[in-house]
Amino acid sequence: MKHEMSYINETEWITKYAVEITLTDQDNFNMINEGLSRMGIANHRDKVLTQSCHLLFKGKKYYITHFKEMLALDGKPVNIDPEDILRRNRIISLFKKWGMINVVNDDRIEHQSAPASFHIIPHNEKHLWQLNQKYKIGIR
16 A cells, blocks of 8 residues: 655654664765665666665764655655565665664664565676666755
8 A cells, every 4th residue: 555645744754754874984975875876676677777765964864765755855746655665674774784874763674675675786787777866865
Protein backbone atom coordinates (compact mmCIF):
# COMPACT_ATOMS: atom_id res chain seq x y z
CA MET A 1 0.00 0.00 0.00
CA LYS A 2 1.44 3.36 -1.03
CA HIS A 3 1.23 6.42 1.13
CA GLU A 4 0.62 9.66 -0.73
CA MET A 5 2.55 12.50 0.74
CA SER A 6 2.23 15.94 -0.77
CA TYR A 7 4.20 17.80 1.90
CA ILE A 8 5.74 17.02 5.21
CA ASN A 9 6.70 19.59 7.79
CA GLU A 10 10.43 19.46 8.48
CA THR A 11 9.98 19.30 12.25
CA GLU A 12 7.49 16.45 11.96
CA TRP A 13 9.79 14.60 9.55
CA ILE A 14 12.77 14.90 11.92
CA THR A 15 10.82 13.81 15.00
CA LYS A 16 8.88 10.94 13.36
CA TYR A 17 10.67 9.64 10.27
CA ALA A 18 14.21 10.90 9.77
CA VAL A 19 17.18 8.63 10.35
CA GLU A 20 19.93 10.69 11.90
CA ILE A 21 23.49 9.44 11.59
CA THR A 22 26.92 10.46 12.73
CA LEU A 23 30.03 9.90 10.65
CA THR A 24 32.68 7.70 12.23
CA ASP A 25 35.25 9.83 10.40
CA GLN A 26 34.67 13.21 8.74
CA ASP A 27 36.47 11.88 5.65
CA ASN A 28 33.59 9.41 5.19
CA PHE A 29 31.26 12.17 3.93
CA ASN A 30 32.50 12.03 0.33
CA MET A 31 32.80 8.22 0.37
CA ILE A 32 29.20 7.86 1.57
CA ASN A 33 27.93 10.28 -1.09
CA GLU A 34 29.83 8.40 -3.77
CA GLY A 35 28.58 5.05 -2.49
CA LEU A 36 24.98 6.24 -2.39
CA SER A 37 25.27 7.31 -6.04
CA ARG A 38 25.89 3.63 -6.92
CA MET A 39 23.00 2.17 -4.86
CA GLY A 40 19.45 1.99 -6.12
CA ILE A 41 17.04 0.48 -8.59
CA ALA A 42 18.79 -0.92 -11.63
CA ASN A 43 17.65 -1.46 -15.18
CA HIS A 44 20.21 -4.10 -16.17
CA ARG A 45 19.20 -4.17 -19.83
CA ASP A 46 19.88 -0.45 -20.34
CA LYS A 47 22.59 -0.22 -17.64
CA VAL A 48 20.76 2.60 -15.81
CA LEU A 49 20.74 2.91 -12.02
CA THR A 50 18.40 5.29 -10.20
CA GLN A 51 19.85 6.40 -6.88
CA SER A 52 17.58 5.63 -3.92
CA CYS A 53 19.07 7.65 -1.05
CA HIS A 54 20.99 10.82 -0.31
CA LEU A 55 23.14 12.14 2.50
CA LEU A 56 21.60 15.31 3.89
CA PHE A 57 23.42 17.77 6.16
CA LYS A 58 20.89 20.01 7.89
CA GLY A 59 21.04 21.91 11.15
CA LYS A 60 24.52 20.55 11.89
CA LYS A 61 23.18 16.99 11.70
CA TYR A 62 23.45 14.25 9.08
CA TYR A 63 20.59 12.16 7.73
CA ILE A 64 20.35 9.46 5.09
CA THR A 65 17.06 9.97 3.29
CA HIS A 66 15.10 8.37 0.49
CA PHE A 67 14.81 10.76 -2.46
CA LYS A 68 11.00 10.73 -2.10
CA GLU A 69 11.35 12.07 1.45
CA MET A 70 13.39 14.94 0.05
CA LEU A 71 10.73 15.68 -2.58
CA ALA A 72 8.01 15.68 0.11
CA LEU A 73 10.07 18.09 2.24
CA ASP A 74 10.19 20.37 -0.81
CA GLY A 75 6.39 20.23 -1.07
CA LYS A 76 6.25 17.95 -4.10
CA PRO A 77 3.52 15.28 -4.29
CA VAL A 78 5.00 11.78 -4.00
CA ASN A 79 3.85 8.25 -3.31
CA ILE A 80 6.14 6.69 -0.75
CA ASP A 81 5.83 2.94 -0.82
CA PRO A 82 6.74 1.10 2.40
CA GLU A 83 9.37 -0.72 0.33
CA ASP A 84 11.08 2.65 -0.32
CA ILE A 85 11.59 3.14 3.41
CA LEU A 86 12.63 -0.48 3.96
CA ARG A 87 15.20 -0.07 1.17
CA ARG A 88 16.48 3.16 2.77
CA ASN A 89 16.85 1.31 6.04
CA ARG A 90 18.81 -1.55 4.42
CA ILE A 91 21.16 0.95 2.77
CA ILE A 92 21.73 2.74 6.08
CA SER A 93 22.43 -0.57 7.82
CA LEU A 94 25.10 -1.38 5.21
CA PHE A 95 26.99 1.84 5.90
CA LYS A 96 26.71 1.08 9.62
CA LYS A 97 27.99 -2.48 9.07
CA TRP A 98 30.92 -1.10 7.05
CA GLY A 99 31.83 1.11 10.01
CA MET A 100 31.29 4.40 8.18
CA ILE A 101 28.38 5.70 10.29
CA ASN A 102 26.60 5.33 13.59
CA VAL A 103 22.81 5.54 13.67
CA VAL A 104 21.41 7.89 16.30
CA ASN A 105 17.91 6.39 16.23
CA ASP A 106 18.50 2.69 15.49
CA ASP A 107 14.83 1.86 16.09
CA ARG A 108 13.94 3.59 12.79
CA ILE A 109 15.97 1.11 10.73
CA GLU A 110 14.81 -2.01 12.54
CA HIS A 111 12.65 -3.12 9.59
CA GLN A 112 14.57 -3.54 6.34
CA SER A 113 14.06 -4.74 2.81
CA ALA A 114 15.58 -7.91 1.46
CA PRO A 115 19.18 -7.49 0.28
CA ALA A 116 18.06 -8.08 -3.31
CA SER A 117 15.64 -5.11 -3.26
CA PHE A 118 18.29 -2.80 -4.75
CA HIS A 119 21.53 -3.04 -6.65
CA ILE A 120 25.01 -1.79 -5.81
CA ILE A 121 27.20 -0.99 -8.78
CA PRO A 122 30.83 -1.88 -7.99
CA HIS A 123 33.07 1.19 -8.10
CA ASN A 124 35.16 -0.29 -10.90
CA GLU A 125 32.02 -0.78 -13.05
CA LYS A 126 30.34 2.59 -12.57
CA HIS A 127 31.73 3.86 -15.88
CA LEU A 128 29.61 1.18 -17.59
CA TRP A 129 26.37 2.54 -16.11
CA GLN A 130 24.28 5.67 -16.39
CA LEU A 131 23.76 6.87 -12.82
CA ASN A 132 20.50 8.84 -12.43
CA GLN A 133 19.33 11.02 -9.57
CA LYS A 134 15.65 11.90 -9.21
CA TYR A 135 16.60 14.48 -6.58
CA LYS A 136 19.57 16.80 -6.42
CA ILE A 137 20.30 18.33 -3.02
CA GLY A 138 20.35 22.11 -3.18
CA ILE A 139 18.21 22.25 -6.35
CA ARG A 140 14.44 22.55 -5.91
